Amino acid sequence: MYHNPVMLQESLEGLSLREGGTYADLTFGGGGHSRAILSALKGGRLIALDQDPEAHAHAPLDDRLTMVHGNFRYITQYLRYLKAIPLDGILADLGISSHQIDEGRRGFSTRTDARLDMRMDPQMTSDAARVVNEYTVEALEAVFRNYGELPSARKLSASIIRIRAERPIATTGDLVLAVKPFTPSGQEHKFLAQVFQALRIAVNDEIEALKEMLLQVPSLLKPGGRLVVIAYHSLEDRLVKHFMRSGNFEDKPEADFYGNRSLPFRLITRKAVVPTAQEITRNNRARSARLRVAERI
Ligand SMILES: C[S@@+](CC[C@H](N)C(=O)[O-])C[C@H]1O[C@@H](n2cnc3c(N)ncnc32)[C@H](O)[C@@H]1O
Numbered sequence: 228m229y230h231n232p233v234m235l236q237e238s239l240e241g242l243s244l245r246e247g248g249t250y251a252d253l254t255f256g257g258g259g260h261s262r263a264i265l266s267a268l269k270g271g272r273l274i275a276l277d278q279d280p281e282a283h284a285h286a287p288l289d290d291r292l293t294m295v296h297g298n299f300r301y302i303t304q305y306l307r308y309l310k311a312i313p314l315d316g317i318l319a320d321l322g323i324s325s326h327q328i329d330e331g332r333r334g335f336s337t338r339t340d341a342r343l344d345m346r347m348d349p350q351m352t353s354d355a356a357r358v359v360n361e362y363t364v365e366a367l368e369a370v371f372r373n374y375g376e377l378p379s380a381r382k383l384s385a386s387i388i389r390i391r392a393e394r395p396i397a398t399t400g401d402l403v404l405a406v407k408p409f410t411p412s413g414q415e416h417k418f419l420a421q422v423f424q425a426l427r428i429a430v431n432d433e434i435e436a437l438k439e440m441l442l443q444v445p446s447l448l449k450p451g452g453r454l455v456v457i458a459y460h461s462l463e464d465r466l467v468k469h470f471m472r473s474g475n476f477e478d479k480p481e482a483d484f485y486g487n488r489s490l491p492f493r494l495i496t497r498k499a500v501v502p503t504a505q506e507i508t509r510n511n512r513a514r515s516a517r518l519r520v521a522e523r524i
Contacts (some may be wrong), residue, residue: 229285230324232259233457233513237500238318239267241455241520245270248315251306251447253299253440255282256324264318265289274311276302278348279327300439306447316453317444319464321437323427324345325512335427337419340400345423345430355426359396362429364388373462374434375425379409383422392520399423424460437463441470445491448523454492457518464499464517471521492521 232238238260242250246269252261255277265287276295277283286294295305295444299319306312323335331339334355345355358370364384370371371380383406390396390405403419410418428434444454454471458464469478474491482488499517507514 229257229282229326230259231510231512232257232263233320233504233510233516234500234502234518235259235263235281237518238320238455238457239263241495241500241518242316242318242453244268244271245315249311249313250316250318251276251302251311251314251406253302253317253319255286255294255322256320257282257326258285258287260318261292262287265291272311274309276305279324280349281326281330282324300436302440303443303447312447313449314447314452316455317448317505318455319437319440320457322434322459325457334399335421335423337399337403337416340398342398343396343402343426345427347431351431353430355402355430356395356397358426358429359387359402360391370424370429371422371492372515373425374428374460375421376461377418377421377425383409418432428460434462434466437466438476445474445523450523452523453495453522454521455518457514457516459517464519467519468499471519491524492504493524495522 240294244267249272250264252264252275255261255275261275268398272291274293274295276297276299279297280296283294283296286292293309293487297305327333328335332341334341334344343354343356343359367384368494371377371383377383387396387405396402396405406422448454456467458467458502466476469476471492471494472477473480480488480490496519499519502516
């Protein structure tokens, strides 16, 4: 299976589909959410985006669906070209698909030895080999600390710098060996997952892409239009939470001269929605998911 969609029912409830509405799924992946939207939507239109061309092979045949190969950081341009603004709802199910992890050759998997790639879009010029072999020690440490939440970030980056001075770290196997001495005992899998996650977020510039996309959302949605985001990392979830609550990432709502606050959204979920225990048993990859919904005012 390409990808097991996470919190499918909760996502549909969050979107609160309107008959004849226009929707955007910014992260098509295996198309689980898009298919569910198309089968629940009466008439209407769905624009589905993914920066990974492999995702596009699984698009269903449906006249209401338009597939776009691209990064959601350019969402306004695509939607303008498709004359799809304003929208009734936007869904973003962040991160990577099971297919991307399971395809060992792409370099996302801790279990298969492959070239250090990790690009979601193969047209990108920078890959994980570049991050590991060319970033300064400070930049590498920041990647491991901020994106991997690794307490050993400083030691890890210093060790990588020493190793790469002798020979390049070219494959995922080389990387696994390089970080091995820092593995907390009994936590090998979690530790490697954090190291790989950190590099993947850096390679794909995921945090900046998310911020750029969120900043465009208020001008894309109709009043009453819904934004549904599923995040798998606390840094991403915090950005989404602050943006939905305040319209910026500092969580400081703008106020006019008289102190009247101008908020772009009404919160539909006050707290993040998490998957049920049954869903996590069925699909362990759902365990870190946090879903939030906001409505354009
Ligand atoms: C978690 S999967 C989505 C799974 C999908 N909801 C499903 O049901 O199959 C995330 C997908 O988003 C894509 N993606 C991640 N960041 C993106 C971005 N900035 N722009 C476009 N696509 C992106 C990835 O390539 C991946 O296929």
